[in-house]
Amino acid sequence: MKNWLVILTVIAAGTFANAQVSDQAMMATIRGGTYVPLYSLDTAATIVKPFMLDVYPVTNLQFLEFVKKNESWQKGKVKQLFADSSYLRHWDGALLFGKDSVKLAHAPVVNVSWYAAKAYCECYGKRLPTVAEWEFAALANETKPNASADSGFYQRIIDWYAKPSHNRALKNIGSTFKNYYGVWDMHGLVWEWTQDFNSALTSGESRSDSSLDKDLFCGAGAVNAKNLKNYAAFMRYAMRSSLKAKYSVGNLGFRCAKDVHTP
Template sequence: MVEVAGGTFVPLYGSNNQAVSVPGFLLDKYPVTNSEFEAFLAANQKWKKSEVKKLFADAGYLKHWAGNAEVGEEAEKLKDSPVVNVSWFVAKAYCECQGKRLPTVNEWEYAAMASETKRNAASDPGFYQRSLDWYSQPNPKYLPPVQQSFRNVYGLYGMIGLVWEWTSDYNSALIVGESRANASLDRQLFCGAGSTGASDVKNYVAFMRYAFRSSLKPNYTVTNLGFRCARNASVKVTASR
């Protein structure tokens, strides 16, 4: 894991478009890979494809794997690629088995603002274009190894340009229309009315992330959606990834 120094940033939604504070935290250097997830299934049989309940994962769960609890014939091509087609329930269980947790939306967005040289590259046109270019490309048949992905200034790989990632509160930007008048809710409605509460209506790439998250249900599995784990900075890390 690597340490992400605490700071403030203005999220696309929430807090009346004011900066929010993000305490320092630890985040996995890479998204979880197929080989790591294979080892998790070996020790946690209830999450195998044949055992998992539909409540916790839909029919697309690990559909790119040939085996029930192993990658199978594509192992050499996929072992170091990020695992995808996993639900929020399973991602959460994986992280908890490591003594970790999924990152929050604010933690993920804060860490993802970093370029190779800047902690906050939100106003960098080149950095913004990199995200835009990735969103416009079709998914490759085989995702590249996590070690070959973009590395930002924190030492995190693949925050941009590899896969979408689950967060613990992925649906925190979604409410029903009837609830918008409820002042106790600091959330917005997607998609049509979503832009009305955005802090930067020109930030299309951030809007895409929030809109994508709001479309998910916890048992959904998606071919380009993976995850990585986080920890509070106060928790001692005894091993690195």
């Protein structure tokens, strides 16, 4: 009897794991709309065309499948041009998670460079979402596509940003909240790479006479400091502007997007 129970449990667990793996590749359709970038010389809204977005961030297990098929992206084999030395540092080996394997399997993969994330998405016929797409999808809370008027929603995001992420094991995907579009974990789990993260210019690198600097720093930081909503987005912009494509960061993961093909 006991044996049966064990077998049943194994089967159930296996089914569950399989379901999760296939679910992880699921995408939600985000109907487009307009999005007003936080820092922009234009006051005009950016038009976001309809697109598909992964329901979950990419997990360690999914990334493992990818590097099994694509040797050049394995830890220890990836070229310095495409990843720094922190690449997949939370894994024990090229194809090995190590002692935390149970915890890691369905947790979002982190410590991956922009190049690796881009290569992963391309491998599955997808791409990274643009900043505008990501921010547009991230406006939604559980019930509304645009929760920017909901101060409670932004307070939750700020509260998450305020928690230090070091020494804290990442939770599994699907452990925060599912938004209006059916997309999980846009806030509260990991920061995510975007296709054009490098569009956030910082003072040292842009034209010194450009008004962009002013827009990036004075405009947002000073004028809108009371606005919690902008503060959350400001944090994300600041984070993006500090990144380089080869960086691998312990709380930075990704998910993929795709164009909607109209028949």
